[in-house]
Amino acid sequence: MAVSDTHAAIDASAAQLPGALAAADYLPILPVVICFLAGAVMLILRKRTAWHGWIAIPALCLLTLTDLLLLRRVAGEGPQTMMMGGWRAPFGIAFTADLAGTLFATVGAMVALACGLFALVSISAEERRYGFFPFLFLMMGGVSGAFLTGDIFNLYVWFEVLLIGSFGLLILGSRHQQLDGAIKYCFLNLVGTTLFLIATGYLYGWFGTLNMADIARKAADQPAGGGLYTIAALYLVAFGMKAAGFPLNAWLPASYHTPRFVVSALFAGLLTKVGVYALIRVLLMLLAPQQQDLAFILAWVAGLTMMVGALGALAQTDLRRLLNYVVISGIGTIFVGIAAPGALGAGGDGAVGLSGALFYALHSIVVMTGLYLAAGVATDRAGSSSLHDMGGLWRGHVGFAAMMLVLLFAVSGLPPFSGFWPKLMLVRASFAAGMPWLGAAVLASGFLVTIASARVFALAFWRSKPEHEAMVVEPARYEHLDGPKPRGADAMLPILGLVCLVLAAGLWPQWLAGLTRTAAAGILDPGAYLHSVFGAAP
Amino acid sequence: MRTVIFRFTAPYLTSLMVLFSIFVLLRGHNEPGGGFIGGLIAASAFAIYGIACGVAPVRRALYFHPMAIAATGLLVSVSAGCISILLGRRFLTGLWTFPDVLGGIGLSTPVMFDIGVYLVVVGAITSIALALEEGDD
Amino acid sequence: MEAALSLVVAILFSVAIYMLLSKHIIRMLLGTVLLGNGVNLLIFTAGRVPAITPPIIPDGADHLEAVTANPLPQALILTAIVISFSFFAFLLVLAYRAYQDLGTDDSDEMRVAEPEEQGLPPLGY
Numbered sequence: 001m002a003v004s005d006t007h008a009a010i011d012a013s014a015a016q017l018p019g020a021l022a023a024a025d026y027l028p029i030l031p032v033v034i035c036f037l038a039g040a041v042m043l044i045l046r047k048r049t050a051w052h053g054w055i056a057i058p059a060l061c062l063l064t065l066t067d068l069l070l071l072r073r074v075a076g077e078g079p080q081t082m083m084m085g086g087w088r089a090p091f092g093i094a095f096t097a098d099l100a101g102t103l104f105a106t107v108g109a110m111v112a113l114a115c116g117l118f119a120l121v122s123i124s125a126e127e128r129r130y131g132f133f134p135f136l137f138l139m140m141g142g143v144s145g146a147f148l149t150g151d152i153f154n155l156y157v158w159f160e161v162l163l164i165g166s167f168g169l170l171i172l173g174s175r176h177q178q179l180d181g182a183i184k185y186c187f188l189n190l191v192g193t194t195l196f197l198i199a200t201g202y203l204y205g206w207f208g209t210l211n212m213a214d215i216a217r218k219a220a221d222q223p224a225g226g227g228l229y230t231i232a233a234l235y236l237v238a239f240g241m242k243a244a245g246f247p248l249n250a251w252l253p254a255s256y257h258t259p260r261f262v263v264s265a266l267f268a269g270l271l272t273k274v275g276v277y278a279l280i281r282v283l284l285m286l287l288a289p290q291q292q293d294l295a296f297i298l299a300w301v302a303g304l305t306m307m308v309g310a311l312g313a314l315a316q317t318d319l320r321r322l323l324n325y326v327v328i329s330g331i332g333t334i335f336v337g338i339a340a341p342g343a344l345g346a347g348g349d350g351a352v353g354l355s356g357a358l359f360y361a362l363h364s365i366v367v368m369t370g371l372y373l374a375a376g377v378a379t380d381r382a383g384s385s386s387l388h389d390m391g392g393l394w395r396g397h398v399g400f401a402a403m404m405l406v407l408l409f410a411v412s413g414l415p416p417f418s419g420f421w422p423k424l425m426l427v428r429a430s431f432a433a434g435m436p437w438l439g440a441a442v443l444a445s446g447f448l449v450t451i452a453s454a455r456v457f458a459l460a461f462w463r464s465k466p467e468h469e470a471m472v473v474e475p476a477r478y479e480h481l482d483g484p485k486p487r488g489a490d491a492m493l494p495i496l497g498l499v500c501l502v503l504a505a506g507l508w509p510q511w512l513a514g515l516t517r518t519a520a521a522g523i524l525d526p527g528a529y530l531h532s533v534f535g536a537a538p
Numbered sequence: 539m540r541t542v543i544f545r546f547t548a549p550y551l552t553s554l555m556v557l558f559s560i561f562v563l564l565r566g567h568n569e570p571g572g573g574f575i576g577g578l579i580a581a582s583a584f585a586i587y588g589i590a591c592g593v594a595p596v597r598r599a600l601y602f603h604p605m606a607i608a609a610t611g612l613l614v615s616v617s618a619g620c621i622s623i624l625l626g627r628r629f630l631t632g633l634w635t636f637p638d639v640l641g642g643i644g645l646s647t648p649v650m651f652d653i654g655v656y657l658v659v660v661g662a663i664t665s666i667a668l669a670l671e672e673g674d675d
Numbered sequence: 676m677e678a679a680l681s682l683v684v685a686i687l688f689s690v691a692i693y694m695l696l697s698k699h700i701i702r703m704l705l706g707t708v709l710l711g712n713g714v715n716l717l718i719f720t721a722g723r724v725p726a727i728t729p730p731i732i733p734d735g736a737d738h739l740e741a742v743t744a745n746p747l748p749q750a751l752i753l754t755a756i757v758i759s760f761s762f763f764a765f766l767l768v769l770a771y772r773a774y775q776d777l778g779t780d781d782s783d784e785m786r787v788a789e790p791e792e793q794g795l796p797p798l799g800y
Contacts, residue, residue, distance in 0.1 A: 021626055029619075029629045036616045043609030086628035095629075134609070153751055160758045167765060179773040180788040183700060186769060190707050190762055191695070194714055197755055201718035204748065258788050317796040321789075387796050459797055574757060666764050670771075 016086045027070040028082045028097040031105060031144035034063050039137030049128040053120050056133045060113040063140065067106040074102045075515065079522070079532035081150065089533045090211035096150030098529050099519035100358060104277050105147040107362045110501070111269045111369045112140050114494035118373050119262045122486040127172050127260075135172070136266070139165030146274050150533060152200055152286075153210045155278060159193055159242075166271060169263045170255065173483075181258030188251035192241035199234035206231065213533035215286050216526045222289075232290035235282045236298070242275030245335055246305040249328050253312065256327070257320035260483070261376030264320065268327045269369035273361050276334050284341055284354060285523045291341075295433075298339035303441040305332030310448035319375050319385045319460065322452060326371070326411055329445055330364040336426045336442055340433035344524050353429030354520035359513060360422035363410070363505060367419065370407045370498035373486075377495070378404065378460060380485050390460035400492065401461045403499045408453035410502045413446040418505035421513060541590075548590030555583035563656050564649075573652035577659025584660075585667040593672050596664075604665035611657025618650040680720040687713030700770045700780040707766070711759035715752040722748030 038059035045051055074080055079098040083089060097105075116136065123132050142162025149155050171182045200210070206227060207215050222228060237248070244252040252272070256264050283291040283298075291298075309329025316322035337357020342349045375385070377400065382390040394401035410417035423442055430438035505512050522528055559579035566572030588596045600607070622631040634646045687709055694706030722745040730743040774780045777787065 017628065021628065026623055026629065033616060033620065033629075036612060037620075040609045040612040040616065044606050044613070046603070046605060046609075082629055084628070084630045086631045131605070153754075157754060157758070160762075164761070164765070167769075171769065174772060174776070176776055177788045179769070179776050180785045182769060183773050183782065183785065184788075186766060187703055187707065190766070191710070194707070194710050198714050198717065201714070201721060201748065201751070204718075204751070205721045210747075254789055315796070317793055455796065662761070663764070666768065670768065 015088055015091065017083055017088055024069075024073060025080070025082065027066060027073060028080050028095045028148055030066045031063055031070070031109070031148065032141050034059060034066060035137045035141030035144060039134045039141065042137065043131060043134040046129060046131065046134075049125045052128050052133045056116050056136070057113075057120070059137070060109070060116045060140075063144075064106070064109040064113050067102065067109045067144075070097055071099075071102045071106045074099050075518070078528045081532045090209045090214035093154050094150035094211055094213070094533055095148055096213065096529060096533055097148045098522050098532075099515065100280070100523055101147040101277070103358065103362060103515060103519055104273065104365075105144050107365050108143050108147065108270050108273075109140070111365055111498070112136070112266065114369060114373070114498050115262050115266045115269075117494040118265070118376070118486065118491060121488070121490045122260060122262050122376065122484055124483045127483075130172055131168060132172055135165050135168035137165075138162075139169065139266070139270075141165075143270055143274060147277060150212050150529075151210050152203060152212055152215065152282070155281075156193065156196055156200055159196065159274070159278075162271070162274065163189055163193065166267065169266070170259050172259065172263070175258075177258040181255030184251050185255035188241065188248075192238050192248075195234055195238035195241070199231050199238060202227075202231050202234070211533065212281070212286060213526065213530045217530055219286055219288070228287060228290050229293065232283060232287045232294060235287070236279070236294060239275045239279040239282070240301065243272050243279060243331050243335075244275070244305075244328055245301050245331060246308050246328075249305065249308070249331075252328060253321060253324040256324045257318070261320075261372055261379070261486070264323075265369045265372035265376070268323065268372055269365045272327060272331055273334075273365055276331065276338075276357075276361055280338060280354070280357070280523065283338065285526055285529075288524070291338075295339050298335060299430075299435055299438050302332050302335035302339050303438055305329070305335060306441055306445035307332070307448075310445040310452070313452040314448055314455075316452075317387050319379065319387060319390070319456065320372075322387075322456065323368070323371055323375060326449060326452070327364075327368055329449055330360070330368065330411070332445065333423065333426060333442060334361050334364065336430055336438055340426075340429045340435060340438065341520070341524065342429050342432060344521055349429070349432055350517055351520040351524050352425050352517075353433065354523065355513065355516045356422045356425030356429060358516040358519055359425065359509075360419070362512070362516070363418040363422055363502070366498050366501050366505075367407055367410045370403075370495055370502065371411060373491075373495050373498070374400070374404050374407055377486050377491055380487065382460065387456070387459045389466065391463050392465035393461045400495075403492075403495055404461060405457060406499050406502060408457055410506065412450040412453045414450065416506045418502045418509070420506065421509040425513075545590050548587050552583045552587040555586070556580050559583065559656075563652060566652060567646075567649060573655030574659055577656040578663065580656070580660045581663035581667060584664045585671070588668055588671045593668050596668060600664070604661045604668065606661070608658045608661025608665070611654045611659075611661060613654070614657060615651050615654025618647040618654060621647055621650075676724045677720055680716060680724065684713050684717045684720060687716065698782045700773065700782060703782070704763075704766055704770055708759070708763050711755070711763075715755055715759070718748045718752050718755070722746075 038055060042052055042055055074097055079096055082095040084093040119132065139162050142158045142165055145158035146155055146162060149158060167182065167186060170185060171178050204210055207218050209215060241248040256267055306329050309325045309332055312325035313322050313329065316325060334357045337353045337360065341354035342351040344351055378393055379385040381393055381397065384390060406417060410419045413419035413423040423446060427439040427442050430436065430442065559576040562571040562579060563573055563576035566576065584596055619630045622629055622633060625633065627633065632646055632648045634644055636642060636644050691706045691710035691713055694702045694709060697703060725742050725744055728741045728743045730739060730746045732739055777785055779785065
């Protein structure tokens with residue numbers, strides 16, 4: 001306990017950042033704090049399930065509001081940094097909110113709010129007692145931390161936090177299907193994070209630092225060599241596994257359809273995008289020279305992921321499993337922008353590829369969540385999730401059918417909805433990068449997903465209810481249909497909110513495209529990021 | 539487990555281990571020890587008690603549900619960071635106060651954070667251990 | 676010392692990958708644990724393993740007096756050990772539950788979530 005401050009030779013305060021902070025300076029850390037406080041309080045009040053909604057929804061609103069305020073500040077003043085414990089960079093752990101991370105965090109919070117509202121009507125009291133909302137907040141804390149951290153090992157820790165939260169959500173209820181899916185999900189994700197840890201260990205060995213800004217600064221003048229390629233390739237495998245890129249995507253269609261619809265919606269929207277975000281951060285900001293040599297591999301991964309997703313979606317009978325493959329196809333489309341990010345500067349195209357990838361990722365978060373929630377309502381109304389047995393859903397639910405149509409058009413990339421503009425940017429970027437076949441693959445997979453979506457709408461909504469006897473299936477396949485029914489306006493409101501976001505991004509794309517262009521520039525040229533972490537004199 | 543010797547010694551062993559775990563927790567600031575390892579020692583103490591005397595007495599002795607204990611720990615840890623927000627310092631800055639009680643002791647947010655970690659580990663590991671022990675019966 | 680430990684890391688990795696290739700859940704579980712330990716040992720070795728000297732600058736000096744191990748990798752693996760320990764506990768419970776409920780620990784036979792005879796979707800209406 002004895003602390004000796006007697007020696008004048010060592011001035012410990014030199015290691016600390018001076019000065020007090022204003023209230024707005026705490027914005028980068030607040031999303032994580034809100035999530036953990038709300039989760040902890042609800043876990044203490046585990047048995048008072050009636051209170052959970054009253055705590056969760058205001059907390060999610062607060063989270064969204066905080067992220068929006070942070071977004072406004074970051075868009076206006078550039079990246080914001082909070083050094084934990086006041087230790088100077090690069091020694092302390094940094095939380096650095098730049099535009100890309102903040103955009104992801106904001107959209108993620110909005111989606112979580114929608115899922116929280118939907119969960120109010122679709123999660124039973126028993127599942128709440130087993131901790132649905134605490135797990136939700138644990139996962140959101142991990143997701144927010146991963147988007148806002150500026151330290152690569154801290155990123156690993158947030159990955160694990162969100163993984164623990166997602167495990168809890170995935171097995172909530174412990175039905176047979178869920179246990180089966182959870183086994184595959186857990187093992188694959190655990191191996192993925194282990195690879196992430198190996199790569200981070202090597203990265204520390206190479207650079208002697210874990211602060212992302214410091215790595216970006218030192219990576220600029222590294223000699224080309226084999227070591228960094230190993231690290232970059234390891235990160236590609238680890239995050240490719242997380243993001244469900246081909247050929248490491250088999251775990252996703254094996255597990256995402258097993259939990260409750262609202263949990264699937266959250267996973268499909270957020271979790272794979274965290275992997276994509278980490279890949280963008282590491283390959284494009286930290287190891288940019290290595291990315292250029294991996295670009296060809298990335299392009300093939302992108303093309304194959306898109307085609308596997310689209311063809312898989314065409315072959316599915318079950319609505320939820322069809323959506324699993326649509327998620328994969330979307331991931332492939334984002335990878336196009338990572339393979340062909342474009343260039344900044346006078347001769348460049350303003351990083352149209354990366355900008356398109358960020359735009360598409362944000363669009364995909366909203367649309368995939370909306371689609372799974374809508375699929376939950378549709379499955380409840382039709383009494384089945386098999387396309388053989390669904391039908392006639394537009395009767396009496398015209399508004400719902402219209403919302404589903406908007407979401408299906410958006411996910412297929414048809415104008416005037418939010419999927420069209422980023423695909424346009426990505427096709428342009430792949431032509432500019434000298435890979436026209438990649439642009440063709442974007443269009444081809446978009447075409448196939450359009451067919452799959454049209455089939456969903458034509459069969460489940462447009463045709464009349466089939467009169468044949470329902471196919472004989474073992475009851476285990478429909479065990480997810482028990483529990484509270486997502487009915488009425490309470491279930492429609494969150495879907496409507498997401499549809500409004502899709503429409504807004506589709507009809508007025510320029511504001512979001514402007515933000516993603518600035519965000520992409522901030523990743524490819526991290527000068528402002530470095531300035532935010534190290535101050536005026538780096 | 540039906541062993542008279544084990545059943546007889548388990549309560550003493552448990553109380554000794556819990557005491558020791560608190561010692562390790564408080565020692566952890568400047569010497570080897572800390573919240574995580576202390577929490578593990580306490581959790582194994584409760585696991586031993588559960589093996590010897592059954593799960594129900596452990597739950598009665600803990601009074602609070604293990605998950606509630608873990609949640610309280612999380613709350614304490616996050617609050618330790620929030621104190622620095624209230625004082626206008628950077629998040630998780632170590633803050634010290636030396637009240638003149640018990641011959642002068644040092645209270646700080648790092649210790650508070652460590653107590654939170656201790657409670658999280660005790661709660662989470664005990665609840666897993668008790669769940670596994672319940673499955674055996 | 677480092678060379679010998681590197682060899683141990685290599686052995687741990689190969690055993691872990693061999694175990695992970697098995698289709699039995701319990702072997703995969705042991706494989707992930709070995710893989711986690713292999714990675715921890717790898718990072719520990721990368722931080723150098725010289726004679727035991729704590730990396731603490733003595734009073735009055737401004738640099739270390741002897742060659743010491745880098746403490747940061749050790750802090751990293753401390754975190755990683757905690758995480759892999761909790762994941763192991765979770766996976767153990769999960770595997771046990773799955774074995775009880777599904778009646779098998781053969782991952783090839785776990786087809787509840789992905790039934791084999793699925794059939795084609797309706798090709799028209």
